[in-house]
Amino acid sequence: MEIRPILSALMRSKVSMILIGVQVAMTLAIVCNALFIIGQRLDHMSRPSGMNETDTFFLGSSGFGQGFDAQATIREDLALLQQMPGVASASTANSVPMSDGGWGEGLSLEPQQKTSTTSTAVYLVSEKGLDAFGVNLIAGRDFKPEEITDLNAGDTLRPPVIIVTQAVADKMFPDGGALGKQIYFSDEGPTSTIIGIVERLQQPWMSSDNVENSTFVPGNMPYGNSSGYLVRTEPGRRDEVISQVEQKLSESNSSRIISRIRTMEETRKQAYAGDRAMAIILSAVIVALLAVTALGIVGMASFWVAQRTRQIGTRRALGASRTDILRYFQTENFIITTLGLVVGAVLAYAFSLWMMQNYQSPRLPWYYVPIGFVCLWVLGQLAVLGPAIRASRVPPAVATRSV
Structure with missing residues (x-):
């Protein structure tokens, strides 16, 4: 497939392309660092205490x-x-x-x-x-x-x-x-x-x-x-x-009062309540970001399909198959997503560096960003799939009916 026509079409819709690219970049930067923080919190919570927690409890006695x-x-x-x-x-x-x-x-x-x-x-x-x-x-x-x-x-x-x-x-x-x-x-x-x-x-x-x-x-x-x-x-x-x-x-x-009895399991749950809350909140943020990014891609692709209905019909009339139309929109989305991911990679490491300098956080492991690339590529292709399929089903006769 020729990339030049796709790039020419994108340059005519610069605002939409930039908005989606920025959204993808911010999503990659935030999601990678949020996942790293969640991993740290889960490791923190899973540290063994060294004692028998299941069968042990603690109590106090206060005499008067x-x-x-x-x-x-x-x-x-x-x-x-x-x-x-x-x-x-x-x-x-x-x-x-x-x-x-x-x-x-x-x-x-x-x-x-x-x-x-x-x-x-x-x-x-x-x-x-x-x-x-x-x-x-x-x-x-x-x-x-x-x-x-x-x-x-x-x-x-x-x-x-x-x-x-x-x-x-x-x-x-x-x-x-x-x-x-x-x-x-x-x-x-x-x-x-x-x-x-x-x-x-x-x-x-x-x-x-x-x-x-x-x-x-x-x-x-x-x-x-x-x-x-x-x-x-x-x-x-x-x-x-x-x-x-x-x-x-x-x-x-x-002549004394027995204080509230606490099991070690309750003690662990209370001790790590903050870590658990942070992991839940960051997980919700990640899900929300991915959902918003996917919806943005769907909205952009649907808008472009509606705009290009006559163009799609013309291509179909000239011999383009449904697969060609489908591949066109998927390639277009891949280019936009990749540009956003490149910027997002820089932002992800920059945010990690800022966390290191201000909160003594460990450095973001290098493999988080490549994994994020793959996941957002997949998300982008799945999000654009619906509008791309609708575009591929535009009949060639639309080229003559649309005005």
């Missing part, structure tokens, strides 16, 4: 009255929880992953180090803490009962032994061999010995750059008269245990 003994209540509550049917393990916990609230500390290799080697979230746990979290211990050992101490709010954290995640071990000792090494929580010591390494455990803060930097510290620390408990149930019995635990704990000590 001058005679309330927080430490004694913790010991009684743990004994009660461990004996409840369906409970696999229970531990005190000052926080849980993805909860957006907890304790952070800096870890150092030397005393009085000006800048910490790395930061970490601190999880204060009792004897069965690792079991309650359901983490995977890949090296070393768990805490012994005699290593669990009673702490008070405001105490300086100086644990003799700790268990860290693999991420912390790699940060502190890149060459390996973290097990058995000593590190510093405070400027002057004493040192804390790493006795165990777990595969992973997320921090409470989802926006952290070191989200898997977590450390277990043996200790029961109520905040005033308040304490928290993490309970892991036998598989499939979480809801059954939840329905009983509040009543049992309230009956065992009437």
Whole structure:
């Protein structure tokens, strides 16, 4: 097919061609970057917490009255929880992953180090803490009962032994061999010995750059008269245990209030609500942009078919087949779409660069734009197909009837 007649026809409809080209360009630039952001949000949401989320829940206890003994209540509550049917393990916990609230500390290799080697979230746990979290211990050992101490709010954290995640071990000792090494929580010591390494455990803060930097510290620390408990149930019995635990704990000590029980699945859903909302909104924007672009192409092609009815009839009378007419409009659309896509590719990378400079966003991977090219080429051909088929059905007699 000759391209020159098509280009000549397009030059006579410059405004329509430019409008559709700009629309295609903007669609490519926005859709590519929006899809990349959606992919980032989905990756963010799918990060493993490192713990058993399905069978685990968290609850708090707040005592009142001058005679309330927080430490004694913790010991009684743990004994009660461990004996409840369906409970696999229970531990005190000052926080849980993805909860957006907890304790952070800096870890150092030397005393009085000006800048910490790395930061970490601190999880204060009792004897069965690792079991309650359901983490995977890949090296070393768990805490012994005699290593669990009673702490008070405001105490300086100086644990003799700790268990860290693999991420912390790699940060502190890149060459390996973290097990058995000593590190510093405070400027002057004493040192804390790493006795165990777990595969992973997320921090409470989802926006952290070191989200898997977590450390277990043996200790029961109520905040005033308040304490928290993490309970892991036998598989499939979480809801059954939840329905009983509040009543049992309230009956065992009437001088306190049990706060709302939260499952880890609810905690994850709340933690990633913003990411989920962004993914949904951007998906709606992408669908709307593609729909508007497709409708624009359909409208333009339909207008041109109506304008060129006599010309199409003349071509048919001179021997052009239906396939020739169909191919003409598809080629015309392909040229317009391609010109718009070339401009859109530049805009897509420019927008990505702007995001990198202003929001520390990663660079748009190179393959997004070629994939966008193919998708919008297909969309353009499908959108123009209806008007092109109608054009191909114009009978040759129209050339003589139209005036």
